[in-house]
Amino acid sequence: MAGNSELRFLQTDVVVAGGAGAGVTAALAAFRAGADVILVSKGKVGRSGNVVMAGGSLSVDGYSAKKVMGLEADESISPEGWFDSLVKEGFYLSDQPVVEQFTSDGPAIVKEYIQWAQRANVPFKQLKDGKWVSSGRNFALALKEGLRDAPGVEILEDTSVIDVLMRDGRPAGILALDIYRGELFVVLAKAVVLGTGGYQPFSLKNSVTDMTGDGVGIGFRAGADIADMEFLLSLPTAVAPPYLRGSILPYVLIVYCGLKGGAWPQFRDAHGDLIAVPEEIMEKTAFYKGFKLIKLVCTYYWGEAIFHGRGTKNGGIFLDYSRYTPKQREEAVKGYFSVQGEYYATNHYKGDDISRVMDNLRDGKGIETGLGFEYSCGGLLIDEHMRTTVPGIFAGGETGSGTFGAMRVGDGLVEMLVQGYKAGESAAAFARNIEPGTPDKESTRCCVERAYAPLRRKTGISPVLVQARIEKACDAGFGFRRTEAGLLAALKELRRIRTEDMPHMAVSGGPRYNIEWLTALQMENLMVCVEHGVLAALERKESRGNHIRDDYPQVDHDTWTVRQIFTPMADGGINMRKETPRVTKVPLLRGKDENVMQFFLRPDLDYKRYQWG
Amino acid sequence: MHVEIYRQDDENNSVGHYDIFVVPYTDEDKVTVMDVLDYISLHYDGSLAYYKHSVCDHGICGRCGLRVNGKAAMACTTIAETAHLRLDPLRSKDVVRDLVVVP
Ligand SMILES: Cc1cc2nc3c(=O)[nH]c(=O)nc-3n(C[C@H](O)[C@H](O)[C@H](O)COP(=O)(O)OP(=O)(O)OC[C@H]3O[C@@H](n4cnc5c(N)ncnc54)[C@H](O)[C@@H]3O)c2cc1C
Numbered sequence: 105m106a107g108n109s110e111l112r113f114l115q116t117d118v119v120v121a122g123g124a125g126a127g128v129t130a131a132l133a134a135f136r137a138g139a140d141v142i143l144v145s146k147g148k149v150g151r152s153g154n155v156v157m158a159g160g161s162l163s164v165d166g167y168s169a170k171k172v173m174g175l176e177a178d179e180s181i182s183p184e185g186w187f188d189s190l191v192k193e194g195f196y197l198s199d200q201p202v203v204e205q206f207t208s209d210g211p212a213i214v215k216e217y218i219q220w221a222q223r224a225n226v227p228f229k230q231l232k233d234g235k236w237v238s239s240g241r242n243f244a245l246a247l248k249e250g251l252r253d254a255p256g257v258e259i260l261e262d263t264s265v266i267d268v269l270m271r272d273g274r275p276a277g278i279l280a281l282d283i284y285r286g287e288l289f290v291v292l293a294k295a296v297v298l299g300t301g302g303y304q305p306f307s308l309k310n311s312v313t314d315m316t317g318d319g320v321g322i323g324f325r326a327g328a329d330i331a332d333m334e335f336l337l338s339l340p341t342a343v344a345p346p347y348l349r350g351s352i353l354p355y356v357l358i359v360y361c362g363l364k365g366g367a368w369p370q371f372r373d374a375h376g377d378l379i380a381v382p383e384e385i386m387e388k389t390a391f392y393k394g395f396k397l398i399k400l401v402c403t404y405y406w407g408e409a410i411f412h413g414r415g416t417k418n419g420g421i422f423l424d425y426s427r428y429t430p431k432q433r434e435e436a437v438k439g440y441f442s443v444q445g446e447y448y449a450t451n452h453y454k455g456d457d458i459s460r461v462m463d464n465l466r467d468g469k470g471i472e473t474g475l476g477f478e479y480s481c482g483g484l485l486i487d488e489h490m491r492t493t494v495p496g497i498f499a500g501g502e503t504g505s506g507t508f509g510a511m512r513v514g515d516g517l518v519e520m521l522v523q524g525y526k527a528g529e530s531a532a533a534f535a536r537n538i539e540p541g542t543p544d545k546e547s548t549r550c551c552v553e554r555a556y557a558p559l560r561r562k563t564g565i566s567p568v569l570v571q572a573r574i575e576k577a578c579d580a581g582f583g584f585r586r587t588e589a590g591l592l593a594a595l596k597e598l599r600r601i602r603t604e605d606m607p608h609m610a611v612s613g614g615p616r617y618n619i620e621w622l623t624a625l626q627m628e629n630l631m632v633c634v635e636h637g638v639l640a641a642l643e644r645k646e647s648r649g650n651h652i653r654d655d656y657p658q659v660d661h662d663t664w665t666v667r668q669i670f671t672p673m674a675d676g677g678i679n680m681r682k683e684t685p686r687v688t689k690v691p692l693l694r695g696k697d698e699n700v701m702q703f704f705l706r707p708d709l710d711y712k713r714y715q716w717g
Numbered sequence: 718m719h720v721e722i723y724r725q726d727d728e729n730n731s732v733g734h735y736d737i738f739v740v741p742y743t744d745e746d747k748v749t750v751m752d753v754l755d756y757i758s759l760h761y762d763g764s765l766a767y768y769k770h771s772v773c774d775h776g777i778c779g780r781c782g783l784r785v786n787g788k789a790a791m792a793c794t795t796i797a798e799t800a801h802l803r804l805d806p807l808r809s810k811d812v813v814r815d816l817v818v819v820p
Binding site for chain 1: 726727728746747748749752758759763764766767769770771772773774775776777778779780791793794796813814817819820
């Protein structure tokens with residue numbers, strides 16, 4: 105095949121990368137549209153992707169919950185209002201046609217998703233209106249059930265897509281690695297969907313280990329533009345004890361103890377001093393408007409304290425419930441378990457035993473908590489048909505960009521479903537008009553060479569160490585508080601890693617289940633994400649959403665209501681442009697806000713969301 | 718903490734052996750077996766094969782099964798609480814390499 109007769113190959117119309125929400129719905133939609141489909145997933149369908157990590161909940165607007173889904177819900181929460189809130193709370197940086205696709209097509213696929221959950225016997229709990237709560241595991245199992253509606257789809261699991269193979273500037277298939285067999289092979293296809301999730305480059309992880317930005321790196325190498333790479337969403341995440349590190353239990357505690365028992369913790373620094381959050385911010389942003397802003401409140405105020413030297417040695421702060429009576433604390437614990445206890449073993453959150461932490465809460469001792477990153481707003485530049493800038497390559501879910509602007513205030517779970525499905529439809533339609541063909545010999549040779557290089561190199565730097573170095577550089581300069589100096593240092597170190605370490609990544613042992621080999625390939629993708637992320641963050645001399653600059657705290661609507669987009673260059677150089685987001689309904693803002701929290705106090709934001717409590 | 722790990726390369730019919738590593742954790746530290754494996758992979762031997770792609774690290778995906786001191790367990794939720802740790806692949810399936818068995 106194409107000059108690489110040693111490579112096994114399969115053939116199909118549409119090949120889908122990713123085995124969670126975006127991948128499954130893309131495969132289903134393409135199958136329903138009559139295409140031959142192969143789905144390639146690094147993990148197993150139903151057990152992989154950040155979907156398994158979800159806390160979690162998803163929701164649709166009240167009007168659609170009632171009219172499309174036939175549920176009891178508050179009709180006054182309309183799709184238009186939903187759209188309005190998403191755009192505004194995303195700091196006006198969303199691509200509005202993409203948001204419209206999200207709000208208008210979302211309810212139909214969410215309805216199907218709820219049915220899959222029922223069929224799989226992992227029913228989601230419906231709260232009032234169009235909001236459902238369940239566990240990440242259930243969210244993933246429902247997807248697996250949904251894929252049964254596409255019985256003709258061939259599923260290749262534990263297989264990582266490495267590159268798109270090209271023919272005259274269009275995709276002709278993909279190169280993939282069967283992880284357990286250690287074998288590279290090709291899937292010839294007329295259209296490609298990338299639904300591999302986002303990227304997470306820090307050492308504190310609340311996400312799965314697959315989040316190395318593969319789809320973004322793969323798409324970028326194939327010539328597709330990427331956007332909004334500076335925006336990553338963080339939320340309260342345990343930093344200690346070690347067995348709990350990376351758990352989002354602290355966030356879930358803040359929400360559910362507060363919801364049920366009214367017990368909002370105070371925040372204390374390493375010395376026990378209060379980290380003050382203005383009352384007005386608490387009232388008007390964090391708790392009042394559906395909790396979505398708690399993440400930003402914590403990121404902003406804790407981030408400030410930690411950045412200015414008040415953090416613990418683990419890089420955290422303390423959640424303090426001591427102002428409550430023992431009885432109130434017991435109520436809060438009960439409130440928490442009354443919702444979360446439905447999904448997990450006694451005294452567990454997810455698979456972690458949390459008895460000791462809950463005893464600490466009962467005793468009024470602090471719970472040590474830091475900030476971990478759960479979602480990347482940036483990714484491949486897509487339009488409302490999920491087309492990337494390369495014809496024939498489509499993307500959806502977290503691999504894309506533009507839905508949530510500078511901050512994710514809507515549901516990643518809905519995004520993966522609604523965009524994956526659309527990407528599958530678009531890919532099938534595209535494939536219908538294309539004759540099958542083989543990839544350019546040169547394109548294939550390059551990709552295969554690149555993939556084998558670290559395996560053939562027997563001495564050099566371990567890719568595991570390279571990943572640790574990338575994470576260290578990102579922890580230091582690209583995290584929840586940014587400065588010119590910190591970003592410059594991060595960029596310098598990342599470029600050093602790219603030019604000095606990565607060409608020498610070497611792997612010991614043979615190809616089967618060779619985690620160093622897989623890591624080496626993943627680092628190529630992660631490097632695309634972080635280098636452009638840091639560059640975009642450096643360029644953006646303001647604060648917006650989750651991009652918080654200590655040296656430029658203002659939100660500057662006049663200059664910076666723009667998306668930063670990178671086009672890959674043949675010579676490896678950087679080509680960055682700034683574009684005003686496409687507007688359909690919500691006009692962009694003028695003026696400035698003092699900081700990202702003050703932005704939410706603007707009277708003209710006028711939220712149209714469900715209210716809580 | 719002493720960690721004894723079963724090693725077997727990925728050639729067919731290869732024979733296994735044990736490697737011993739000393740990691741700077743104590744049973745007081747409450748680290749998980751996954752933390753121990755990550756430490757060894759980063760500081761001593763990146764070629765160690767243990768389940769590491771698509772890992773949730775919080776007992777959700779259920780894929781990091783192995784034997785800890787003889788008992789089947791998940792690496793990510795098992796706290797390394799003994800001064801001597803012995804890690805073997807699960808018995809039920811063929812070994813692909815080191816601690817990883819066929820999926
Ligand atoms: C801790 C946490 C809590 C969250 N809670 C919520 C919540 O409550 N509500 C909500 O709406 N959202 C939540 N999110 C966000 C949500 O989980 C994600 O937005 C969503 O899972 C993204 O879906 P996806 O299909 O795009 O990608 P993912 O779910 O990440 O799936 C990616 C898939 O692609 C596969 N893959 C990766 N690389 C490759 C490759 N190279 N080749 C082939 N396959 C590949 C993976 O194995 C996986 O199957 C949370 C995220 C985290 C981390």
